[in-house]
Amino acid sequence: MKSNAIYDQDDLWNKDRLHAVHGWTDYSNFRDQGSEILVEADGLYVTDINGNRLLDAMGGVWCVNVGYGRDEIVDAIAAQARRLPFANPFRATTSPPAAQLTAKVAQLAPGDLDHVLFSAGGSTANDAALRLIQLYFNTTGRPDKKQILSRVDAYHGSTSASASICGIAQNKVGFDLPDVGTRYVSAPYEYRNPQNLQGQAFSDFLVDEFAETVKSIGPEKIACFYAEPVMGMGGVLVPPPGYFSRIAEICKENDIIIVADEVVTGFGRIGEYFASDAVFEMAPDIISCAKGLTSGYLPLGATIISSQIMDALQTPVAEGATFTHGFTYAEHPVCCAAALANIDIMERERIPENVQALSPYLKSKLDSLLDLDIVGDVRGAGFMFAIENVADKKTKALFPAPVGIGQRIAKHARDRGLIIRPGGHLNILSPPLTLKREDIDFIFDTLRESIEATQGDLAREDLL
Ligand SMILES: Cc1ncc(COP(=O)(O)O)c(C=O)c1O
Structure with missing residues (x-):
């Protein structure tokens, strides 16, 4: 062990301990133990x-x-920050890296998921997906389709709406999250399912439960199903065989939008750029992603939507109405440059x-x-x-x-x-x-x- 001479360790430790508000931290001992x-x-x-x-x-x-220490990403970040550190992402303004990344992400995404709305990370990508879904059903004359299906132990983020869709009960204690109308089905947690079902039998159970839930709520009231292809924070839960393809069929029959939350699984983690369709046959209408999009070098999220949803968004919700959603730092040119360099490395290597x-x-x-x-x-x-x-x-x-x-x-x-x-x-x-x-x-x-x-x-x- 050698201490790092550039930094005054005690000073940093104390500054953090006394002033920082970190996420996902146990504050019963933080002020004593620090970071x-x-x-x-x-x-x-x-x-x-x-x-x-x-x-x-x-x-x-x-x-x-x-991995860390990729000079290529660092150089792309520095070059873009020098050339154009910011571009207004609203009212049809863009920058070269944002335009290039939009097309690249659309190319990597499955099927007709060809349209990309950027955001600051995974939570905002899922939040934006919900806003798009609400707009989609409102503009296509089905304003009663509002209920959200999610799963016990799901994690979709920390904004109010995405936290509300999450299924990890203990994370909600103490917060007055808005009721966005979420109903939960079981997680594919084979190791601890109450009937001790395995493989195909467990898949049958989950699919039947999903179908019954859709029937009991009424498909005309259900907007969407949010699902991580492999559930991450809920315990790395891998679905049993056929699970997603059969659930996708039920969703398609009932016009339920499938949101594949690929914030963790996207960009190679399961061996594909997007795992939802390539590995699990989920046939998503929307993919949200973040994390691996820049490999964490800079914050960036994306909500990738199908042409069908895009078509509906192009119809004004009222006469003269525009699309009134957007984040200042979405499409940030420096973050997009980092993402392009990151994807370049992934493809080349x-x-x-x-x-x-x-x-x-x-x-x-x-x-x-x-x-x-x-x-x-x-x-x-x-x-x-x-x-x-x-x-x-x-x-x-x-x-x-x-x-x-x-x-x-x-x-x-x-x-x-x-x-x-x-x-x-x-x-x-x-x-x-x-x-x-x-x-x-x-x-x-x-x-x-x-x-x-x-x-x-x-x-x-x-x-x-
Ligand atoms: C599946 C999933 N969705 C969404 C998020 C939220 O992403 P972010 O922390 O970038 O807002 C996470 C974060 O871990 C996640 O695991």
Whole structure:
């Protein structure tokens, strides 16, 4: 460990501790414990202020898809900031990178999803999707189609509307979120479904439940279905076979707009630029994306819509009405330049193909952790996995929350040079997509050691 001489660590730590309001933070201990400070990064690795170099198997927050330290993206950002740092995105003004990126995203998106509305990130992309859907049904003479279908444990963002559509109940406590009319169906959480159904039988159950929900609400009242192709924050839940294609059929029959939330799964994480249709046959009408669009180098989100929705938007909702939605920083030319450079790297280095080639190896390594006493389930797709830790494998009983099982394992991993994300009883991996075989070996060896070390601690504390 060597401290970083450029920075005054205590000063930074105190400034942050006393003044920062971070998202997703436990404030019961934050003012005492403060934040970890990261100072630099390269490739798969970040370095903290104490000089510890850590393999970031969380890819920032599921976003640094091409890895850190890409001069090409940095140079594109600097060049664009010098040339034109801002362009008014409203009233039909654009900039060269925004125009190029719009066409590039439309080209990568499936089917006739050819029209792109930019925003600041994933939450705003999902929020904008809802506004577009409302406008779509209002302008096409179906103002009663307003209900939203979502899933238990879904995560769609932190703006008021997107948070309201989320299905993670505990995240809503204490907030008076607007009622945007959301109804929930079950998550594809095979490991813990009450009837212990598997594979096709579980798929049948979920599809029947979806069909019954549509029938009971009345399709004439349902506007849309929001769904992450692989649910991320809800626990990396991969749908069972046929699930999305069958649900898509029900949606098409009943004119229910499918919003594929590809904020995490987009741009290579599941081995395709967009996984919703290519991997899961979801046939979306709208895709929201962010994160991997710029690999996190700058903030940018996008809502990609079908020609059918675009046609309706071109019809004024009232005489002389214009499209009254927009964010100042949407289409930001510097962010668009970063996205173009990022996609260039992905295409040149065939990064989605790397995920396709190495995902089975990563999966087989992680699956082999199932021989450990506390590893109850390993699941995921592409380069997106969760390990579910349990106190008893037979009953699937969880450790009491105060044990902080995910945190303990993540702490052991960090001490060994690996960042994984703790989430309650889970540990989540979402590494840069440039991972090589030997990096997977390091991740696997470190995880195994960390879980074994945690098991040792628990045994010593009589918790196992
Ligand atoms: C599936 C999904 N949708 C939306 C969001 C929100 O994106 P942002 O944090 O960029 O607003 C996230 C963030 O993690 C996400 O995982």
